[in-house]
Amino acid sequence: MQTIPIPHVDPLPLPGPVWLFTALLLVVFTLHVVLMNSALGGGIWTLWNYLRGRHSEHPYSRRLANELAGMLPTFLAFTVTLGVAALLFVQVLFGNFLYASSILIGSLWLMVIPLVMVAYYGYYYFSYRAEKGTGIAGCVLAVSVCVLLGIAFIFVNNMTLMLAPERWLAMYRAHPNGWNLNLGERSLVPRYLHIVNGAIALFSAILAHLGMRKMKTDAEYGRWLVQRAALVFAACTGGQFLLGMWLLLAIPREIAMTLLRDPLAGGVFGLGLMSVILAMLLILLGSLAEKPSPLVHAGFGMSVVTLFLMVCLRYLLRLAYLKPYVDLGGLAVQPQVGVIVLFLLLFVGGLATVGYMLWLVAQGRRPVAAAR
């Protein structure tokens, strides 16, 4: 009988406490997802409105597509930047699982890099051409969006495969050249759909929030945007419930049971459900009025909170999956205190610098997006 091969952990101790890495991972990963949702969900929104806006009876769609066009490359830039940070911290804690699963799908995993470049250049191209409203620009945007959807699929494959060491050896023997997918995973499809649909939902919440701000300069356009975004948000969130249920049914029973047995996981799950319902109510109530009210902002805030809770839940489920193989508490730790402090100081300094630059921009005569 073959035993399940688990690469042993690194002989060097962890250079910082587990809780710190976990906290950083959860925070940067949440931010990564927010940006990813903006890049992907935003791309889908833009594409839809760009196509719709080609008919003259939908000037607002056209306008929205033009406004989003300039933001998409920036969204993608920060998706990647924050993704790098998440990748860094996840490697510290779960490197031995992540490396193994990445290698198993190595060829596809590496494809992510050229694919991101294609999507990214596509977004830039679109941002330069959107105003002209050409068909080619639309096609380029469509390609970028499809590529991003493909990348998301590769990621979902890897993230599920790293939790399934029992599948590794057979998969490796089938294709040692890295042309594998984790198609044997029952939760693969619901998980993927859950994430893509969630991206549209969250970006819709972001748009509702943006629309509120637009209302200050152009009330009618702003209202149109808020209401449209709210409807899509509500529809996608409804879909998210169904997909979430499918996902829960697709993951192994013992894992799903942690939601009931483990008070922490159950608590996070319960809070998440409450917060998403709250987000939906706030956004719908706020937007459906004749004059949308600031409840929309609160709804947007709640949807980010929901996302954070879902990220935490995902983390707890990962721990449940890996329970037989990992003992994070048992890892040797030797904190590099000085360096950690330096990092935290620089981190604050970096945020301040970025804040300062944004402040400079806000002071500038014209807004950034329009100045390109």
Next chain:
Amino acid sequence: MNYPHWQLAIPGGMLIALVAVLHVFVSHFAVGGGFFLVVTESIARRRGDGELLSYCRRHSKFFALLTLVFGAISGVGIWFTIGLVSPEATSTLIHTFVWAWAIEWVFFFVEIAAAIIYAKTWDSLDGREHLIIGWIYFVAAWMSLFVINGILTFMLTPGRWIETHNFWDGMFNPTFMPSLVARTAVSFILAGIFGYITLPKVEGREKVARWAAMWMVAGAVVLPLGLMWYFSRLPQFSQFYLNGLIRGVRHAVRGGVGFTLAALAIALICGVWKPRWMRPGVVTALVVCGLGMIGAGEYLREFLRKPWVINQVIYANDIRAAQVEALQAKGVSRTANFLLADDVTSEAYGQNLFHLQCGSCHAAGGYRGMRQRVDGWDADFAADILQHIHMLRGTMPPYAGDAQDRKALGKYLASLNPAWQFQVTDANRLEVGEKVFGARCGHCHTVNGNYRPLRGAFEKATPAQVAEVFPALGDMSSNMPAFNAPADQAAALAAYISHEANRPILHTPIPEQMPTGSNHSQLMRPASPRQEVR
């Protein structure tokens, strides 16, 4: 041994090199080019030079498109690639330097934000504020180079970290400063080279052409100084590689110097002297020279670290130095997690071992292909010489497996070529002898060259006297395989060696010092010298 081995058609190291060269090319431009932009912009603003300012503006758009997308994403590409090819080493680097990377990430974040804002706010910010953004960009970009430079140099010269495991010892290691100087110089050269891509057609053409050339000259003056300093700080075994015995290194050194000088010549002729001549074709040649310079530099940097990926800790094939002994005692099949074949006597298992132990640097064919390098090896000879694999030019890790493993790999290596059959005649005897020498001795010896010359041992010996020595070779040095060639090949070899050793030559060979199995451990592993396998 710990992780599955990703089987590629090319050596894993080569994939890393490909990604790295492209990334280094653009990312160093991202540092130097950022500096170039702010300095040029501030001069333009100070002088009220509209031509120069509009050049900056156009250049900044190109700059952003290249560095933000290709530069940044290819950097992530390196992460992905090293994780796939050398997970063990990546893990150790992460465990040592995760906070350095986190710090680098902060700079990277600021850098990206600043680059986007800089490129977008030419109209909306006033001059002073726009320059502030530019300076923030440059400082952040250079700082991220500063941090990454520490991790990269650590891999070749971990210095005191080996004993202390102290973060700062690893970060500010012996080659940190020289490498930082050299890299900064390179970034200046690249700033100049890429500066020509957006060279104005008419207005300001001469001004910009001369200005960009000055950046290249400045970089090219500092670069050799930085490199000399760098080379002087290298560990001894790396310095040996520079002695010219290894063809790849020879070519890389010449290529690096050649490309840099060519770029400089183009800059002086078509930049300073006749800016009219700086046509798109010439600019392309310049960019190619820049890429060649980076390619050669990266090749050398990687080569000088062989056989290690992290000096003294992990070999290039991702096997930890500390694991080698256990692997030699227990064998791979009882240690590795992911094997493709269960039958340890099969050729398939041998092939699997080849991928695990040699695949990071060799593939069966193609670049540094195994087929042509083991032509003439039979299975027994291959199994024997594997014990001494680290002696062949000193670039390879010791073989990490037991006798059974050597047999299986030997079988696979022998299967790569058809067995040699010769009709030895008087006419072709020397020719055959030369081939046999190449297959059985030439990996470790020359006759009249500087690389372990045999002339001293065989001068004045007749073919028969040479042949008498063969059976004793295996016992003569613990680093030499036993001799088992068929009689006709042995006779031809003896004739060849005797002929060569008695040929008049101009200079007596001076044996060069080489990193070998024994002095590798002296030079590199003070902690626990590896036992010779016998």
